[in-house]
Amino acid sequence: MRVSIIYFSGTGNTKSIAIGYGRALEKMGHDVSISSIEKVSTLEEHDVLIIGGPIYAGNMPHELIHWVRKNIPRATGNKSAIVFSTSAGLENANGVKSIGKKLARRGYAIIDLTVFEMPRNFYVEKYDPTPETIQKQQFKDAAQKIINSVGHIHNTTPRIVRDSVFIIDMLADLFSIMAKSMGKNFAIDETCLSCGTCERDCPKQNISFKDKKYHNRCILCTRCIHNCPVNAISYKGKKIESYRVHNEIYFDEELLQ
Numbered sequence: 001m002r003v004s005i006i007y008f009s010g011t012g013n014t015k016s017i018a019i020g021y022g023r024a025l026e027k028m029g030h031d032v033s034i035s036s037i038e039k040v041s042t043l044e045e046h047d048v049l050i051i052g053g054p055i056y057a058g059n060m061p062h063e064l065i066h067w068v069r070k071n072i073p074r075a076t077g078n079k080s081a082i083v084f085s086t087s088a089g090l091e092n093a094n095g096v097k098s099i100g101k102k103l104a105r106r107g108y109a110i111i112d113l114t115v116f117e118m119p120r121n122f123y124v125e126k127y128d129p130t131p132e133t134i135q136k137q138q139f140k141d142a143a144q145k146i147i148n149s150v151g152h153i154h155n156t157t158p159r160i161v162r163d164s165v166f167i168i169d170m171l172a173d174l175f176s177i178m179a180k181s182m183g184k185n186f187a188i189d190e191t192c193l194s195c196g197t198c199e200r201d202c203p204k205q206n207i208s209f210k211d212k213k214y215h216n217r218c219i220l221c222t223r224c225i226h227n228c229p230v231n232a233i234s235y236k237g238k239k240i241e242s243y244r245v246h247n248e249i250y251f252d253e254e255l256l257q
């Protein structure tokens, strides 16, 4: 089967899972393409679509929801979809329903919705980074979850998403407005090397490192803080410990049998 995997990832957790899906499916003999919404606006030909994103305040990012609304046309033929999210806690399963519902309305059979618990990347105001031992376990558990999820690929009975997602979609809109103003709390200090990583990496072209300025388009993905090589970006004057993905989704041969 042809599988198209589309994701948005601020700091790499969701990208790791997307790549994990790709590797598992390729091993199973499927033809896979993987793209970030930052790079594509049209889908490759596919039989199965897999879409993933991080959870921001209980739903998928507004960017991803908007991308789906704008770029996914009505499905022709028998197309199915898997939706996954990554979050620091598992109580936020509603984001997958939001995207799942939109795909179902476009004629996709929703064959799986999966939530992955991954390291926390947002601890600018409260919470702590996820301890290393837990991070390792999360990547291990994720490999097993991916295998379970791809096991649904030949499913013929779709899952019906009954819950309304109206409220959480409204909250995602609201959060994207709040993020613009919260983004003004980021500051680049004098330790900046002027390497330009933050400006280059920002998914919204929201940073001008030369005049150390954040504009008004922040989505709070936190990529700038975590990717800065010298940790020169603070939030409300506070330095934030960097989170970098350094674990990998690893499949034991046994898992792939």
Ligand SMILES: Cc1cc2nc3c(=O)[nH]c(=O)nc-3n(C[C@H](O)[C@H](O)[C@H](O)COP(=O)(O)O)c2cc1C
Pocket: 008, 009, 010, 011, 012, 013, 014, 015, 053, 054, 055, 056, 057, 058, 059, 086, 087, 088, 089, 090, 092, 118, 119, 120, 121, 122, 219, 220, 221, 222
């Ligand atoms: C702005 C923002 C809001 C977040 N809100 C939640 C949340 O409501 N619940 C949760 O469990 N994790 C939350 N997180 C944590 C991320 O969902 C989690 O770390 C995710 O795996 C990051 O994925 P990424 O590395 O692909 O960006 C939030 C992260 C950010 C940046």
